[in-house]
Amino acid sequence: MEHNGQQVGRPRDSRVDEAITAAVQELLSEVGYAGLTVAAVAERAGIGKASIYRRYATKHEMIFAAIIHGEVLEVPPDTGSLLEDLTALARVIVGHLSNPAAAGALMSLLGEIAADPTLAERFTTTFVEPERAGNAELLERAVRRGELERLPDMDLFHAMFGGTVLSWLFISHHDPHDLPERLARFACAALRSTAHQPLPSN
Amino acid sequence: MEHNGQQVGRPRDSRVDEAITAAVQELLSEVGYAGLTVAAVAERAGIGKASIYRRYATKHEMIFAAIIHGEVLEVPPDTGSLLEDLTALARVIVGHLSNPAAAGALMSLLGEIAADPTLAERFTTTFVEPERAGNAELLERAVRRGELERLPDMDLFHAMFGGTVLSWLFISHHDPHDLPERLARFACAALRSTAHQPLPSN
DNA sequence: ACCCTTTCGAGACTGCAGTTTCGAAACTAT
DNA sequence: ATAGTTTCGAAACTGCAGTCTCGAAAGGGT
Incomplete structure (x- = not known):
């Protein structure tokens, strides 16, 4: 035996x-x-x-x-400011997605994933969940810091932040140069606004 | 001849x-x-x-x-409210992207596009530009209505709105059921906020 | 030592799907 | 009519994913 x-x-x-x-x-x-x-x-x-x-x-x-392989999406260090934290986060994402080789590969992979539940499952646990957790950690810092009253709709925020970068690069094909600053400012404004009026329509 | x-x-x-x-x-x-x-x-x-x-x-x-084929992404009719217009817009996008067949096709196509400039050009003029124009039209209504002081960063807004839906469906694989409402509320809050403080950091 | 199992590189084989070729047909111009 | 051009459907061509087999090697169990 x-x-x-x-x-x-x-x-x-x-x-x-x-x-x-x-x-x-x-x-x-x-x-x-x-x-x-x-x-x-x-x-x-x-x-x-x-x-x-x-x-x-x-x-x-x-x-x-x-x-x-070794592509751990690490959370950028605490800068002491939500705006700057978000800018750094956007820069990390842009950096990962700007590699033209990985770019096409990722999109093709997403195409495969749409037709292969097994691959989708693995993709989620390997990529999506950790990244979402990283986003949450970054926002929790802002809550502890007092910049936000509470955590926002994390599912939505996560899809929004990464999805914006994705669309910017691969659908609009815009220059990623100043995307981090613009996106961070937009997201920051939205977060502060929604946190103060979490359920405005009900 | x-x-x-x-x-x-x-x-x-x-x-x-x-x-x-x-x-x-x-x-x-x-x-x-x-x-x-x-x-x-x-x-x-x-x-x-x-x-x-x-x-x-x-x-x-x-x-x-x-x-x-005949998939003109039409702008939803004026509801008289930015929030409801955005909700309707999100519903249109979700509707188009929820077809599981089109889903995989679009992502695979984006993979091709990343490596084929000709295809990318055609995709942009056929899809991206009209959709961006539609988004702009919807926001201009809000400006005329007085709900917004000015148009936001349209490149960013367009990438954000569509990109969020894309990520929500094909990366997070969440249920699109209540996405339109959540996204519209988020976007609405962000727009009102950024419009009032367009350049907060400079 | 001797078996048993598994991995190794190499290469042949199979099946399928994207792409190209081919002869016939359809149409215009002279 | 006849020549020239383009499209038509059918079938052949090509290339690759995926499988399998081979003999050799690397371990562990007894």
């Missing part, structure tokens, strides 16, 4: 995992999402395709894993 | 165009974006695949054309 959770058989070579994610990231920036082939990834990584499919069920999952 | 703008050669059969868009729309709602194949479209339309590729450079363009 086996001793504990130890696996029998030859253990996986962690360098293979790294080689795969590295190859995907490289090729993603070279040929883009649409031009990326599993065979090319295997060749670039110096491994067999079987080693890829032993880890990921589909090509999309492989790319997904490579994209999120 | 040719007489006027008349084309020489066999004229295109307009029924082919209609058959294509109809087949795409049907199949899109039956099998979704990922499951849609050009062969299936051709078969359903009773035509050859060449007739499709003579009209559209890629499968994505074909789907894009079928989706936007």
Whole structure:
């Protein structure tokens, strides 16, 4: 019998995992999402395709894993001001989404996600939830600081903040240069306003 | 020589165009974006695949054309209230984006657009510009009505409003049921606030 | 030592879907 | 009529995702 959770058989070579994610990231920036082939990834990584499919069920999952590799969306440090905190947050998001390779990949991935509940689930727990929590943490700081009376509609705020950046970059195709300042000012004004009149219509 | 703008050669059969868009729309709602194949479209339309590729450079363009077929994003009628106008606008957007078929198609298309400037250009003039103009018209009504002192940062507002719906549906995967009311209330508060203190930090 | 299991790289194989080619048909101009 | 051009549907072509097999290697259990 086996001793504990130890696996029998030859253990996986962690360098293979790294080689795969590295190859995907490289090729993603070279040929883009649409031009990326599993065979090319295997060749670039110096491994067999079987080693890829032993880890990921589909090509999309492989790319997904490579994209999120170490992509922890960290909350910017406390600046002491809600406006500046939001500006910093917007800058982080813009920074992550400005990488043109990851950009197209993310959108294509969202297309896949719309048709694949499993992938959607993973995407939510990996990306959406942590980011939402980060947003909440940032706003809680403002509440503790006294800048806001209470937390706003967090679901809405989260969708609004990230969604605005997304739309700005990939739908409007505007220059992200001064987006952080403009968005932060807008969001800040909205937050202060809604916090004081939380349910104006009822 | 040719007489006027008349084309020489066999004229295109307009029924082919209609058959294509109809087949795409049907199949899109039956099998979704990922499951849609050009062969299936051709078969359903009773035509050859060449007739499709003579009209559209890629499968994505074909789907894009079928989706936007007659999909003019109309501005909701004047309700006499900014809040209700925004609610109606949000409902229109949610309505358009709630079709699960169009959902995946739009996101996949955005992925294509990120790597195809030609497609991006067409998408902008066909979708983005008219929608932005519609948003502006709705806000101008509020200004004329006296609810707002001036138009806000329209680039930002447009990205915010549509982007929030997009993120809400396709990233957060929340129920769109009460989104229009919540978004409209949020946007309304923000607009009134920013309009009264347009440049608070300078 | 000897088995058993699993991973490894390599490559062949399969099935499908996007794209192109082809001969026939439809139309205009001369 | 005839030539030239373009569209038509059918079928062939191409390329890739995904699967499978192979012999070798790396572990652990007994």
